[in-house]
Structures are given as structure tokens and as C-alpha cells.
Amino acid sequence: MMTGLEWNRSFFGRAVGAVLAVTFLVMAPAAAATQVSVVWDLPTENEDGTPLEDLAGVRLHYGTASGSYSGALELPGTATQGTVTGLVEGVTYYFAAKAYNAEDVESAYSEELVWTTLDETDPVIEGPTEHALNEDAEGGALLPDFVALLTIMDNLTAPQNIVVVQTPAEGTRVPAGTTAVTVTATDAAGNSSSHVITVSVNATPVVDAGADDSIRLPVDTAALNGTVSDDALPTGGTLTTTWTMVSGPGTVVFTDASAVDTEATFSMQGEYVLRLTVSDGELTAMDEVTVRVKKALPKPPKNLRIGS
Ligand SMILES: [Ca+2]
Ligand SMILES: [Ca+2]
Ligand SMILES: [Ca+2]
Numbered sequence: 001m002m003t004g005l006e007w008n009r010s011f012f013g014r015a016v017g018a019v020l021a022v023t024f025l026v027m028a029p030a031a032a033a034t035q036v037s038v039v040w041d042l043p044t045e046n047e048d049g050t051p052l053e054d055l056a057g058v059r060l061h062y063g064t065a066s067g068s069y070s071g072a073l074e075l076p077g078t079a080t081q082g083t084v085t086g087l088v089e090g091v092t093y094y095f096a097a098k099a100y101n102a103e104d105v106e107s108a109y110s111e112e113l114v115w116t117t118l119d120e121t122d123p124v125i126e127g128p129t130e131h132a133l134n135e136d137a138e139g140g141a142l143l144p145d146f147v148a149l150l151t152i153m154d155n156l157t158a159p160q161n162i163v164v165v166q167t168p169a170e171g172t173r174v175p176a177g178t179t180a181v182t183v184t185a186t187d188a189a190g191n192s193s194s195h196v197i198t199v200s201v202n203a204t205p206v207v208d209a210g211a212d213d214s215i216r217l218p219v220d221t222a223a224l225n226g227t228v229s230d231d232a233l234p235t236g237g238t239l240t241t242t243w244t245m246v247s248g249p250g251t252v253v254f255t256d257a258s259a260v261d262t263e264a265t266f267s268m269q270g271e272y273v274l275r276l277t278v279s280d281g282e283l284t285a286m287d288e289v290t291v292r293v294k295k296a297l298p299k300p301p302k303n304l305r306i307g308s
Pocket of ligand 3: 225260
């Protein structure tokens, strides 16, 4: 009689399953194929207790219903193991073996082995790998919930049962610049996969309108010396600048109101506040400078001469 029917999961089976998963899961999370190795002890006696001297092999039968075997492996000689391939992950299989002798007379079935194949296929995560954010007034930006932007599937675990973790988590404040956010999905069997999203946080431009200045009529034009810089984000954006008058008793004419460095010509004396605004296409910043236009000095006396 055969005894000690055992199973072994094949290490090779895992590799096969992983390769097939790539093919199947791109379109739909179908169950991937796997395999198992079944191990047994060979019989040494006939049913009447006499020595079994003409053992010719073992037939390993298997199927997805108890006692009903749709597949079989022929293992001639003294094999004590058979590897059944093409099994579907997460499906319960039933195995039973028969020994046969040199006259091809078969034994009864062994006891039945029940085995549910493991889920060896990682979840699949699809979605964007880049995300742009703008810096807010507090500096940096809060990470959104990226999980909501992704499609996460598994061959066996239902979507609601896949454990999904975003690191850093939603609501984490990240600085201007680039931060890698990783989303990891783990199925019920512990298989996991990760998806990285590169988050670019666009910094607010930096602007300096220059030092306050004063001129005195009849000089009515002052040089404006601004400074602007930015982080080259958003991608493809251009930095634009604009000079405007905030307050003053008269009017101001800028030689080139869109140039960082330009000149302002004032219509009359007084104190003028000028503003330099910079935009990177998404975010704006501004700084102000005060120019005092002083009243002209009185002309000096003239025709000085010796009185009589
Ligand atoms: Ca899986
Ligand atoms: Ca920027
Ligand atoms: Ca300048």
C-alpha cells in the first residue's frame, strides 16, 4: 500500500507563475499558473502481504473535484515524486496515486491529498509616475491621496482586500523640489508590489524690487534694479515680470514695464511706491520699492557784483 503521500511546493513553480503573471495581468488580473510537486512512498507489498517485486510505476491523478480526476501523470520506475504543472493559483486540487506492476495491473487509489495552490502573483499597480504640485503659502505642499489616482489589481485578492500604503502618507507636507512617493500594494497572500510617483513641488518665485531711491527734479527718471529667480518649475513655464505704480501723486512711465531692470519717469514731485510682480505661470510674488522725487532746488542768485 502507498502511504505518506505528501506535497511539496516547487520553487520552480514560483518563477513560472511570476513570468506568466506579467503576460496575463497587464490586461486583466487573471489567475496565473503554478505547479506543485507531489511526493509519495512506494509500496513494497501486494495486497496479500507478499513482496511487491514487479513495481513498474505510479500514476498520479489530479483534478478540481474530490474523487474526480481529470488529469494524470505517468511516473514509471521507482519515482517518488511528480510535478503537476499548469495549475491555477488559488484553486483547490485533489490528488490520488495508483501503483502499477509489470503487467500494468493497478492498485486502488491512495488516500486523497487536498491542496489549494498559493497566490504567488504580485498585485499590479497602474497609474501616473509623475505629479506636479504648487507650493502654498506655508511653504512646500501637502501630499494628496495618490492611491485614488491608481488602479490596483490582483489575480486573487479582491480590490477592497488589497492592503495599500502610501509613503509619505496623504497630508504630509513636503518641501519645494522633488519628492518620491511610494505606493505599496500587498495581497492577502503577502505578495506585494510598489509604484513610485515623483512629486514636483513648484516653488514660488523670489523677487526683490531693489533699494529705495530718491531723485531731485529736474531729474525725473530713476533707474529700477530688480532681481528675480525661480526653480524652473513648472516645467515649460516662463518667468514674467511687471512693474506697476502702487501709489504716488502723479503718473509713472516705465521704459519697459516687463523688464526686471528698467527706468521710471515721474510726472511730478512726491513719493511713489512701485511694485515688481513676477509670475512663473502658476505662482506669483511681488516686492515694492519707494522712490522719492524731490522738489527742485531753487536756482542760486545770479549777477553777483559790487554794489555802488
Ligand atoms: Ca496575488
Ligand atoms: Ca516656480
Ligand atoms: Ca537687476
